[in-house]
Amino acid sequence: MFAFLTSSIGKKYIMAVTGILLVLFTLGHMVGNLQIYLKPEAINKYAHTLQSLGGLLWLIRGGLLFLFVVHVITGITLYLGNQGARPIDYVKPATIKATLPSRTMIITGLSLFAFIVYHIMHFTLHLTDPSFSFLATPEGHMDVHRMLVTGFGNMLASAVYIAAMIALGMHLYHGATSWFQTLGINNVKYNCTIKIIGPVIAVIVFLFNTSIPVSVLTKFIK
Amino acid sequence: MNLTLHIWRQKNANDKGKMVTYKAHDISTHMSFLEMLDVLNQQLIEKNIDPVAFDHDCREGICGMCSLIINGKAHGPWSATTTCQLHMREYKDGDEIYIEPWRSKAFPVIKDLVVNRGAFDRIMQSGGFVSVNTGSAPDANATPIAKEKADLAMAAASCIGCGACVAQCKNASAMLFVAAKVSQFANLPQGQIEKKARVQNMVAAMDREGFGNCTNLLECEAACPMSVSANFIAQMNREFFAAGIK
Numbered sequence: 001m002f003a004f005l006t007s008s009i010g011k012k013y014i015m016a017v018t019g020i021l022l023v024l025f026t027l028g029h030m031v032g033n034l035q036i037y038l039k040p041e042a043i044n045k046y047a048h049t050l051q052s053l054g055g056l057l058w059l060i061r062g063g064l065l066f067l068f069v070v071h072v073i074t075g076i077t078l079y080l081g082n083q084g085a086r087p088i089d090y091v092k093p094a095t096i097k098a099t100l101p102s103r104t105m106i107i108t109g110l111s112l113f114a115f116i117v118y119h120i121m122h123f124t125l126h127l128t129d130p131s132f133s134f135l136a137t138p139e140g141h142m143d144v145h146r147m148l149v150t151g152f153g154n155m156l157a158s159a160v161y162i163a164a165m166i167a168l169g170m171h172l173y174h175g176a177t178s179w180f181q182t183l184g185i186n187n188v189k190y191n192c193t194i195k196i197i198g199p200v201i202a203v204i205v206f207l208f209n210t211s212i213p214v215s216v217l218t219k220f221i222k
Numbered sequence: 223m224n225l226t227l228h229i230w231r232q233k234n235a236n237d238k239g240k241m242v243t244y245k246a247h248d249i250s251t252h253m254s255f256l257e258m259l260d261v262l263n264q265q266l267i268e269k270n271i272d273p274v275a276f277d278h279d280c281r282e283g284i285c286g287m288c289s290l291i292i293n294g295k296a297h298g299p300w301s302a303t304t305t306c307q308l309h310m311r312e313y314k315d316g317d318e319i320y321i322e323p324w325r326s327k328a329f330p331v332i333k334d335l336v337v338n339r340g341a342f343d344r345i346m347q348s349g350g351f352v353s354v355n356t357g358s359a360p361d362a363n364a365t366p367i368a369k370e371k372a373d374l375a376m377a378a379a380s381c382i383g384c385g386a387c388v389a390q391c392k393n394a395s396a397m398l399f400v401a402a403k404v405s406q407f408a409n410l411p412q413g414q415i416e417k418k419a420r421v422q423n424m425v426a427a428m429d430r431e432g433f434g435n436c437t438n439l440l441e442c443e444a445a446c447p448m449s450v451s452a453n454f455i456a457q458m459n460r461e462f463f464a465a466g467i468k
Contacts, residue, residue, distance in 0.1 A: 004466030007425055008395075008435045009459055078435045082393035085327050085434030091228070091241055092320040094294025096390065098439035103392060105437065178438040184460030186453050 008081075011074050016179035018071040023176050023201065025064060026168070030208050036221060040145035044137050047144040072113055079106045101170040101202075102178070108167040115164035123151060152216035161213050169206035176201045223249050223315035227262065229274055230322045232331050239331065241320075251311040255298060256281060256288060258310050259321075275334040283307040283447065286382030289389070290335055291322040296386035296445040304384065304447040324389035328396070328431040339385050341431040342399060348427035349420035350403045352412045371409050378405035380448040390445030393434030398442035400428045401458035402450045408461055418465040425462055 004010045035043040050057060095103070118128075126132040129151070135143040152158045177198030180186065185194070215221040225246045232239030246262045253261070256278050263273035279287035288305040292298035298308040313319065321335065329337040367375075381402035388396050404421050407413030413420070436455060443452040 001466065003422075003426075004462075007462075008429050008433075009425055009462045010466070012436060012459070013463065078437070082395070082434040082437070085394035085432060086325050087327055088325055090291060090294055090322055090325055091230075092294045092322070095392075096295060096441055096444035098392065098441045102437065102439050174438075181438045181452070181456050182436075182459055184456045184458075184463060186456030188453070191453075 008078075011078055012182045014070060014074045015078070016182040018067045018074070019175050019179050021067050022064075022071060023172065025067075026172070026205060027201070030205055033212060034208060036145065036148055036212055037215075040143075041137075043144050043148075044141060048141045051142065068116070072109070075106070075109055099174065101173040105171060105174060108171040111167040112164065112171060115160070115167065118160065119164075122157065123147065128157075148212065149216055149221060152213040155217070158213035158217055162210050165206050165210045168209070169202040172205055173198050173202040223251070223310075223313070223317075225249055225258075225313065225316070226318045228318065228320045229335070230331075231274070231334055232323075234333060235330055241322075249310055249313075251309070251313075253310045254281065254306055255290070255292070255308040255310065256306050275332075275336050277336050278306060281306040284382060286384035289324050289337065289384060289386070291320075291324065291389055293320050296324070296390040297384075297447050301444070302447055302449045304382075307447075324385050326385075326388050326394040326433065328394070328433050329385060329388065337385075339383070341396070341433070342383050342385065344431065345396070345400060345424055345427045346403065349416065349423035350407075351416075352407055353416065354412065365411050367410060375406050375409040378402045378409065378450065378454050381406075381446075381450050382448055384447060386445045386447060387442035387450075388433060390441045391434065391436075392439055392441060393437055395436045395442070396428050396431070396433040397436040397455050397458070398446065398450060398452060400424050401452075401454040404458045404461060405454040408457065417461070421458060421461040422465050425458075 005014065032046055033043070035046050053060070101108070121127040122129070123132070132147045132151070135146045135150070137143045152161070175198065177195060180194045180197075212221070227244045227246055228241050229244060230239060231242045244262060244266070246258065247265065249258050249261060256276070259274060259276055266273050277287045277289050279285040281288075283304045283306060286304075288297075290297065290305045292305065292308070297303060297305045299312060300308055323329075323331050323335045324337045324339075326337075328341040329339055332338050379402070381399060383399065385396075385399070387398035388394055391397075404424055407420060408417060438452075438455075440452050442455075443450065
């Protein structure tokens with residue numbers, strides 16, 4: 001098993017499996033956040049439910065952190081290995097059919113890493129704006145709706161989120177299709193469908209996630 | 223026609239090497255790319271310049287010896303074509319062409335455009351074979367093989383081991399080559415006996431040689447002169463997983 005995981009293909013399996021789970025989290029996170037379009041109570045209740053999970057919440061957070069760290073470290077290891085595999089590059093390089101997202105996974109990946117650190121400091125730890133911690137609903141719970149409206153009301157913060165969603169969309173465009181090939185799920189009959197899964201997920205996640213800061217900035221959500 | 227060629231010149235494996243620009247005169251559109259280099263070399267010899275070293279053998283598109291990265295593309299701009307089958311009608315008078323060797327840590331340059339592809343031989347030695355008893359030839363149809371399986375094995379076996387997949391891959395990965403060589407046996411009953419050890423040993427040999435990791439860019443299958451499909455990489459990934467967990 002150790003020989004499997006440390007081989008080049010084993011590391012790809014690690015990327016694929018952690019990647020799938022992170023994609024599922026991304027989709028779940030997006031669906032949860034879309035409750036911002038309902039009454040303010042909806043997302044506040046949802047947030048309160050999550051906060052009340054106690055030990056389970058920390059278990060989920062720990063699991064996510066583990067997946068994330070493994071995905072990032074394995075990704076960087078693979079990237080460095082690939083850099084070493086071609087010590088002298090071509091004077092005139094060219095690309096035949098590899099897509100832009102597929103060639104920039106390390107760039108979009110590291111951008112997302114930086115973004116996620118900021119995102120947690122922003123909306124989870126409230127380090128960038130400590131006043132978020134004092135936003136409370138009449139029941140005395142965290143007023144997530146107000147926090148999102150205030151947070152995205154800042155043009156610069158919204159711009160960072162939208163830029164990050166471009167990176168996320170590109171990362172998913174390749175990643176959410178690539179794992180099929182890595183895990184050996186390849187069938188002439190289904191390859192056309194497999195090929196569009198990544199792009200479809202990318203477009204959905206980009207449009208829905210970006211719609212939130214855009215809706216706040218255009219006062220659609222108040 | 224006359225061409226401006228930028229060619230990688232490197233005296234030996236230890237030399238640093240550099241791009242050198244040459245003018246090639248009187249190139250006919252009927253020539254193959256390698257014949258164009260023959261003409262250039264003749265012109266260089268007449269000027270007392272060391273001719274450009276490049277690999278070639280059959281010049282019929284089947285041996286896998288010719289290589290060359292031409293304007294950034296392995297075997298040049300034509301799909302499913304080896305360098306020797308690329309013809310000069312692709313180019314027009316005054317064109318500039320960059321010619322470089324395969325670039326990979328596992329393929330060290332021997333001289334100019336010639337690289338050492340011994341890494342592929344060592345991968346083959348690690349598992350790219352089937353063990354059969356010697357003796358008289360068995361009956362042609364003694365082992366029944368489904369048509370689809372035979373076709374699949376044949377498609378994998380069409381790999382000529384030229385190394386274009388490695389050269390074109392942004393990561394210098396040899397996955398398509400190894401996948402083709404694993405799959406040509408894995409799809410046949412004769413290849414079942416060593417199935418597990420084969421994929422494990424060949425992947426381990428590939429990793430030892432210092433090739434890069436696959437990121438599913440699919441540049442390999444686009445550059446392959448035999449159009450070997452990257453579907454074989456998925457098959458190898460499956461085989462490798464199955465071998466690893468058993």
